[in-house]
Amino acid sequence: MALLRSFAAFSFCISLLLGLCSAGDPFIFYDWDVSYITASPLGVKQQVIAINGQFPGPIVNVTTNNNVVVNVVNNLDESVLITWDGIQHRRNSWQDGVRGTNCPIPARWNWTYQFQVKDQIGSFFYFPSLNFQRAAGGYGGIIVNNRDIIPVPFGKPDGDITLHIGDWFNRNHTDMRNALDNGKDLGMPDGVLMNGKGPYRYNDTLVPVGIDYETIHVHPGRTYRFRVHNVGVSTSLNFRIQNHNMLLVETEGSYTVQQNYTNLDIHVGQSYSFLVTMDQNASSDYYIVASARFVNESLWTRVTGVAILQYSNSKGKASGPLPDPPNDFYDKTFSMNQARSIRWNVSAGAARPNPQGSFKYGQINVTDVYVLRNKPPVVINGKRRTTLNGISYSNAATPLRLADQYKVQGVYKLDFPTRPLVGPPRIETSVINGTFRGFMEVIFQNNDTTVQSYHMDGYAFFVVGMDFGEWTENSRGTYNKWDGVARSTTQVFPGAWTAILVSLDNVGFWNVRAENLDTWYLGQEVYVRVVNPEITNKTELPKPDNALYCGALEHLQKPQKLHSKSSASSIVAGRMLLFTLVLLYAATAIFQ
Incomplete structure (x- = not known):
């Protein structure tokens, strides 16, 4: 009994140290120094963004249900945010690392991300989401392995x-x-x-x-x-x-x-x-x-x-x-057919023992339909901008999720149109009002001249159809309602459309964006607000204690000691010392 009490005390200490976590699921720690280095990848010296001196950055190698803790020291000369492309952050948009959910990490500050790769497997990557920084590097791979008890549908590679x-x-x-x-x-x-x-x-x-x-x-x-x-x-x-x-x-x-x-x-x-x-x-x-x-x-x-x-x-x-x-420069049918050939393996297990295809998305009633049309860049208020449905997104000074938490009025509007606007384009902080536990159909209509990719944070969606021409209600007759692959990024060919279905079961503010950096930077994005009308921590984790504040809430931000490159290691050492002291305390209690 004494051993159990000591173990409980140890677990409590660890919880205090690390914040909310899932009992029994391991913690994986990373410490990152984000800085500039000089490199010549194409023979020309230039400034690139490295993590711990590496370009590309280190691989995050974890296993399903691991709790991931990444301490980021920003040694750039501008603010930074790291986003985790494809990691779903179940119940936790606070860790998403995009401007609509997080205040940027100022230069020479550090901030610690903590999230769980809950019921997820596969191959993803991370990158800096602000200020076109991905064009300078700062990216790296994410591997989420199956737990040993879950079979993988192929032999272990060498x-x-x-x-x-x-x-x-x-x-x-x-x-x-x-x-x-x-x-x-x-x-x-x-x-x-x-x-x-x-x-x-x-x-x-x-x-x-x-x-x-x-x-x-x-x-x-x-x-x-x-x-x-x-x-x-x-x-x-x-x-x-x-x-x-x-x-x-x-x-x-x-x-x-x-x-x-x-x-x-x-x-x-x-x-x-x-x-x-x-x-x-x-x-x-x-x-x-x-x-x-x-x-x-x-x-x-x-x-x-x-x-x-x-x-x-x-x-x-x-x-x-x-x-x-x-050899198809003048005919993109080959590439589209190739994309259509990628199907979901409905007989394989994923992160859970049941087959991933047991989720029969084709039998679920759709509650919301959004047709998101992009066009070539336009000039709005003297600025060259890109749009979805005639709206060019403008980031608010106060992140949307923080504005909701503190009931700050006027930060955004829940008025994003379900269909393309008729009339002149405009710059707005306009948000999609998603229905919690609804089933949304989104059609990306690409009226630009280049291939565009679209990504949705917080979710894997089902790619159910794509074709050339304008989408119509009759296009649903071509949808794949059985084994359309579930993923987080899909391509939309020029002069064509791609349809996805997504189950809105993850509470938070979630970014839908063009992954093409130029069109994203110029305004081709929107956020989907998913709110549980019942106030409970079961569907969304509370705001983290280390949340940063900016915009209308800047007065809540406590000052932070500025760090240099040389101090990055001392931050790591200090945290590890604290962790070691907790371990020693628990071990002493156990063996007394």
């Missing part, structure tokens, strides 16, 4: 490899931001990076000497899991591994019907998992390629990412032409 692919500019993100503020396009990227590195010199004319490239080391006969994330600014990329089939097994938290692809289009913000078996001879290394899609290849040839797949018994370097991309 290795796990994360690849961050994305278009890259040699300009600083601040210059790119200023260009957009001044009404200019970003123009063509300078290249495509793989894990923060430039292309292998496959062509002496296109690729200059001295560029560092990524090499993936493998062993013949073994099978590896490749987790590929498009973390770029705005370019859809075709991913392929020379002479190797890629067996698609998972995307953004859902196991998929297992299909082989020789190449796959990965749009901005999307994540995929492939199993790749090293079944080729080792006469030479092999190319890993990420090339721009739906662009004029004669102009964009140099904007190609190339890494090397090297067998342990390789006999020589890769040479010759790159494997061909799809």
Whole structure:
């Protein structure tokens, strides 16, 4: 009994130290120093954003139901927020890391995120969500593993490899931001990076000497899991591994019907998992390629990412032409059909023992319908802006969730239109009023000229249809109501639509945005407010004790001692000392 009382005291101490948590679920700690470093990914020295000196940042490797604690020290010269793309933050939009839910972490301050990857598995990534910072780096992979008791629908791979692919500019993100503020396009990227590195010199004319490239080391006969994330600014990329089939097994938290692809289009913000078996001879290394899609290849040839797949018994370097991309510049049907072929594996378990497909979304009555139409940029009040339904979103000085908590009036309006507005576009802080436990149908209609990706925080939604032309009520007849894949980011082709269904069971304010950084930065986003009319901590966790305050609530913010790079380690040491003291206290109590 004394042992049990001591253990209870220990658990209570830990709870006091760490805040709200789920009993029995482990805590995983990370300490991050976010700072600038100088790098030359494409041969030109520039300022990039690193985490603990790494670009890309460290991989967050956790298991379903783990409590994740990330202490962020901001050593940039501007505010920062880290968002966790695809992590659903069940009942906890306070940790979402976007401007509508969190005040930014000021320069030289630190802030600790704490959230649980509740009932979730899969491949995701994190990145800084403010001020176009993702264009300078600050991103990294997230792996959420199944618990051991949950079967995985494929054999355990011999290795796990994360690849961050994305278009890259040699300009600083601040210059790119200023260009957009001044009404200019970003123009063509300078290249495509793989894990923060430039292309292998496959062509002496296109690729200059001295560029560092990524090499993936493998062993013949073994099978590896490749987790590929498009973390770029705005370019859809075709991913392929020379002479190797890629067996698609998972995307953004859902196991998929297992299909082989020789190449796959990965749009901005999307994540995929492939199993790749090293079944080729080792006469030479092999190319890993990420090339721009739906662009004029004669102009964009140099904007190609190339890494090397090297067998342990390789006999020589890769040479010759790159494997061909799809030849469909004037016809995007191939890419759309490829996207339609990605289906949910309804017989596989996910984070829970029951098959993920047991959630029969096609039999649920829809309660709300929103048709979200985007158009090419327009000028509003003398500024070049992007819109959804004729509204260009403007971030309020006070985060929406904080405004609700403290009943601050006039921060936002619950008047976002269900259909495109008739009349001139306008800049507003307009929010969708979601129905708690409702079932929402959202149709993204892309009337722009480029592929757009759309992401929804806090949820996985079902991609049930996509086609060219204008969506109509009759389009529902083409919906996949059985095994449409559940994910958090979907592409919408130009002159086409994509339909999703989402169950609004997660209370909070949740960001719906274009993942293309330029269109997002210029206003193409909206928030969905989901409120439980019954006041209870069962559907939403309370505001964290370390919440930051800004805008109309700035007077509530207590001053924080400014930190430098050298003090980041002392923050970690101080927290670890406190944690050690609690452990020693508990151990003493147990063994007395």
